[in-house]
Amino acid sequence: MMMSEKAKQHVESCRFCWMCHHICPIGNATGHERSTPRARALGISLVNRDAIELDEIMDNIYECAGCGACVHDCITGWDPVMFTKEVRAQAALEDKLPAYINAMVDNCLDTGNAYGKTAICDRLAMAITEHSKTADTLLFLGVDARYEACEQGYKAIKVLENAGVKFTVLADEPASGAQLDFLIGATEETKEQMQAAAKVMNGYKTVVFYDPADAKTVKQTYGEYGIELDCKAVTYTSFLAELVRSGALQAKNKGKTVVFQDPFQLSRDLEETEEAREVIKAFAELHEMLLVKGETVWAGNVLMSKYIPDVMKLVAERRILNATSIGESVIVTASVSEYVSLKNASEGKVEILSLEDLILD
Ligand code: SF4
Ligand code: SF4
Structure with a gap:
């Protein structure tokens, strides 16, 4: 299999070893050895030695x-995310993607989102229309808020309205490229989508990213792929923290006791851990659950x-369980995707709130 020398070296x-074995949320959920990062590296190594076919590990x-x-826990500095993304890009080039991934890639190219959706809910559509006028600041909602959790997208808009912010939301918001990057890595298709999005973003002074996945992609991955960005890119959480600071x-603060689910894109990739906490502390009493900030465990x-x-x-x-095992019953999220994932699994045992829920309560 074709891989860069750097990726081969890491594989x-x-x-x-066992150093990162116990912290993989997927490996821990499935209980399967094959789901762990070390098994993935071993599988890729076997493909590189022609012992097995690429299809077998896809x-x-x-x-x-x-x-x-x-990556965070590997004390020898090897990067399973990097080599996994390279394998995805190579599989796309060799036409060896699983059918279910191919379908999502096609959706990303056709509709801008992996779900293949084109319509958003009426409430969000109306709120977006009210912010169609061009302002200096663009609120970038992202595909999950638009198509899978539109109530949260709507609330994200209402919070900024409450703070008196003048901002635009685009009816035809471009895809940031985050989903394509996840699915097929640094391919031409991904970079073209990012370039098209950057062109739109560069028409604004400031772009506020509601979804941490978009924030990480634009603030970090764009630079790695040579995509030029002239606007100021800020996370929704840091924007909110500034609005709280300025009054x-x-x-x-109603004294509600909550814990915070750090999105890894903020806490590990962008090293932003305090801004969301600053906002939460203004509206509630913040406790800390197990494994927070840079040590966070992804919630789906x-x-x-x-x-x-x-x-x-x-x-x-x-x-x-990390929250309930220490007696906590309210989890605040700052990632719309984690909000949906936790909400679907909560089954009434725990209350799942977004930052917007907490603020608008
Ligand atoms: S990046 Fe996360 S999900 Fe992937 S192997 Fe590492 S710990 Fe597991
Ligand atoms: S990535 Fe690092 S910690 Fe994980 S198995 Fe490989 S060497 Fe061990």
């Missing part, structure tokens, strides 16, 4: 969420629930 240098390649917990967002997402729904439910249930 062959990985000691297939389902396993798509079990990885790219959450980076293994534009009036806070009333919408995209992977389309092809491994049972695993996503287990991933979310395990994260809920």
Whole structure:
């Protein structure tokens, strides 16, 4: 299999050890050795040695969420996310993607989202229309908020309205490229989608990213792929923190006790851990659950629930257990995808709130 020298080095240098074995949310959910990062590296190594075919490991390649917990924990500095993404890109080039991934890639290219959806709910559509006028600031909602959790997208808009922010929301928001990057890595198709999105974003002074997956992609991956960005890209959480600090967002702390689910894109990739906490502390009493900030455990997402729904439910249930096992019953999220995943698994045992829920309560 064609791989960059760097990816090959990481695959062959990985000691297939136990150091990151226990922290993989997928491996822990399935209980299967094959789901762990070390097994994935071993599988790729076997393909590189022509011992097995690429097709044999492709389902396993798509079990990885790219959450980076293994990268964070590998003290020898090897990067399973990097080599997994390279294998995805290579499989796309060799036409060896699983059919369920091919279908989502086609959807991304046809409709801009992996779900193949074209219509958003009426409430969100009306709120977007009210912000069609061009302002300096663009609120970028992202595909999960638009197509899979439109109530949360609507609330994200209402919070900024309450703070008196003048902003635009696009009816024809381009895809950031985050989903294509997850599905097929640094291919020409992904870069073209990113370039088209950057062109739109560059028409604004500031772009606020509601979805941490988009924020990470634009603030980090665009640079790695040579996509130029002239606007100021900020996370929704840091934007909210500034609104609380300035007093534009009036806070009333009702004393509700909550814990916070750090999205890995913020806490590990962008090293942003305090802004969401600052906002939460203005509206509630914040406790900390097990494994937070850079050590966070991913709680699932919408995209992977389309092809491994049972695993996503287990991933979310395990994260809920991290809160309930220390007596906590309210989890606040800052990722719309984790919100949906946790909500689907909560079964009334725990309350799942978004930051917007907390603020608008
Ligand atoms: S990525 Fe690092 S910690 Fe994980 S199995 Fe390989 S060498 Fe061990
Ligand atoms: S990136 Fe996350 S899901 Fe993927 S192997 Fe590493 S720990 Fe597991």
